[in-house]
Amino acid sequence: MTSRFLNDPDSLAGDIADYWASGEDDQNRLNSALSHFRRLASEGQELQAVGPGPRLMGRRIHDPYPDDARVIDDLVNEELSKLRPASISRKNASSQRKFSDWLKREGRGSIVSRLTGSDEQQQSLQDDFRAFTKAEGKKWS
Numbered sequence: 001m002t003s004r005f006l007n008d009p010d011s012l013a014g015d016i017a018d019y020w021a022s023g024e025d026d027q028n029r030l031n032s033a034l035s036h037f038r039r040l041a042s043e044g045q046e047l048q049a050v051g052p053g054p055r056l057m058g059r060r061i062h063d064p065y066p067d068d069a070r071v072i073d074d075l076v077n078e079e080l081s082k083l084r085p086a087s088i089s090r091k092n093a094s095s096q097r098k099f100s101d102w103l104k105r106e107g108r109g110s111i112v113s114r115l116t117g118s119d120e121q122q123q124s125l126q127d128d129f130r131a132f133t134k135a136e137g138k139k140w141s
Contacts, residue, residue: 002061016030053107062094062100062101063101063104064096064097064099064101064110065100065101065104065110065111065112065113067078067097067110067112067113068097068110068111069097069100070101071111071112072093072096072097073091073098074091074092075092075093075096076089076092076093079092095136096111098136099111099129099132100131101131102135102136103128103132108124108128108129109121109125111125
């Protein structure tokens with residue numbers, strides 16, 4: 001199965017969906033088994049989730065705009081250098097990456113491009129943040 005994750009993920013996703021649809025996994029063993037495949041990837045290769053539905057492999061990886069990612073990473077490093085708790089810094093960074101990823105998927109501008117822009121750009125960023133929190137169903141700081 002590991003080679004199928006790497007070489008033919010669409011076919012594997014279809015087979016997994018068919019298996020779940022058959023109702024033969026009443027104890028949800030497949031989800032448990034799939035969660036172990038992440039550690040079987042060759043060094044330097046990371047298995048990604050395939051297909052619709054529940055995440056098959058680990059936590060979701062956010063793909064923020066590159067300029068947002070650089071600023072977020074710089075802020076985390078600054079917070080850590082000031083001896084702030086790492087868990088809080090990383091949680092904030094994860095939330096910011098999630099927002100930037102959402103902006104990117106929705107075809108909206110990056111955080112950085114609008115953060116220091118005109119009043120109109122800053123307002124559109126605030127409006128997008130409200131839309132993001134509504135779409136995600138929860139708020140974060």
